[in-house]
Amino acid sequence: MIRLDDLQVFVSATGLGSLSAAARELDMSPALASAALKRLEDALGARLLTRSTRSLRLTRDGQRYLEHARAILAAEEAGRHTLEQNRDRFTGLLTVAMPSDLGRSHLAGWLDAFRAPHPDLQLQLRISDRLTDLYRQPVDVAIRYGIAGDSGLIARPLVPDNRRIACASPDYLARHGAPQTPQALKRHNCLCMTIGTSLHNQWSFGEQTVAVGGDRSADDGELVRRWALAGAGIAYKSQLDVHDDLQSGRLVALLGDFPSEHVPLYLACADRQSMSPVVSALGDALRRRLADWLGTPRQAVPVQHRS
Numbered sequence: 545m546i547r548l549d550d551l552q553v554f555v556s557a558t559g560l561g562s563l564s565a566a567a568r569e570l571d572m573s574p575a576l577a578s579a580a581l582k583r584l585e586d587a588l589g590a591r592l593l594t595r596s597t598r599s600l601r602l603t604r605d606g607q608r609y610l611e612h613a614r615a616i617l618a619a620e621e622a623g624r625h626t627l628e629q630n631r632d633r634f635t636g637l638l639t640v641a642m643p644s645d646l647g648r649s650h651l652a653g654w655l656d657a658f659r660a661p662h663p664d665l666q667l668q669l670r671i672s673d674r675l676t677d678l679y680r681q682p683v684d685v686a687i688r689y690g691i692a693g694d695s696g697l698i699a700r701p702l703v704p705d706n707r708r709i710a711c712a713s714p715d716y717l718a719r720h721g722a723p724q725t726p727q728a729l730k731r732h733n734c735l736c737m738t739i740g741t742s743l744h745n746q747w748s749f750g751e752q753t754v755a756v757g758g759d760r761s762a763d764d765g766e767l768v769r770r771w772a773l774a775g776a777g778i779a780y781k782s783q784l785d786v787h788d789d790l791q792s793g794r795l796v797a798l799l800g801d802f803p804s805e806h807v808p809l810y811l812a813c814a815d816r817q818s819m820s821p822v823v824s825a826l827g828d829a830l831r832r833r834l835a836d837w838l839g840t841p842r843q844a845v846p847v848q849h850r851s
Contacts, residue, residue, distance in 0.1 A: 550584040635664040641676040641686040645765035678814040703809040715775035733777035749802040
């Protein structure tokens with residue numbers, strides 16, 4: 545078996561005209577360089593260099609073999625370069641589940657931008673506010689609000705300090721006034737989410753949980769936000785879902801003196817094997833996008849194992 549580092553000693557020595565110079569260039573001792581050359585000659589069964597204390601010259605066999613040695617090293621370098629070039633190129637199918645409101649407004653576009661430099665990567669997006677079962681459904685990664693109830697998932701926090709917020713349009717507040725306490729929500733038309741057969745009408749504010757009611761509900765978070773924008777009532781939404789609306793004044797945050805429900809945004813996989821290089825790169829890209837959008841400092845966040 546011929547070793548590449550032995551070939552490098554041979555090629556460097558012939559180019560520099562000295563075994564000791566080759567040793568210095570390759571950051572090894574002259575003794576190691578001499579042993580490498582002897583090992584190569586023994587493997588080939590031929591004398592490649594004639595050496596003396598002051599000179600070094602190629603033998604006839606060495607002259608014939610030098611071109612092949614250079615070609616082998618060049619091919620190895622080309623192969624290494626090819627691997628490095630393609631290491632950051634992703635291929636295959638990546639299935640991503642995400643919540644409806646944030647998914648449509650921002651995540652889908654960011655995923656398109658993530659895929660742009662990887663033409664061989666296929667994206668399959670599943671947009672729904674129902675929690676995806678990562679163990680039973682053919683989904684590679686889920687972007688979701690909170691995963692505390694899931695056992696064994698591998699998760700990376702994307703926005704760890706995200707919360708829900710009660711909000712309404714200026715038009716609704718002009719007609720009905722703003723609630724000053726969580727309990728006052730009972731006197732307002734509250735726009736609720738339904739997940740499966742469950743109506744999420746228990747809104748939490750610190751130690752207070754209020755049972756709210758209203759004239760409509762939906763299993764799609766984007767529709768609930770649209771109702772709030774149209775002045776139909778008060779919504780209890782993730783801050784991420786209504787960030788742009790709050791910034792523009794289309795919606796107004798309510799009950800700011802009361803702590804609302806903590807709902808961190810995570811990127812989650814079923815197991816560590818699923819946290820592939822493409823999923824890890826996606827997590828990094830989304831954290832950068834979210835930090836830029838929200839105007840928050842970027843910080844490295846380790847993978848977390850939730851159980």
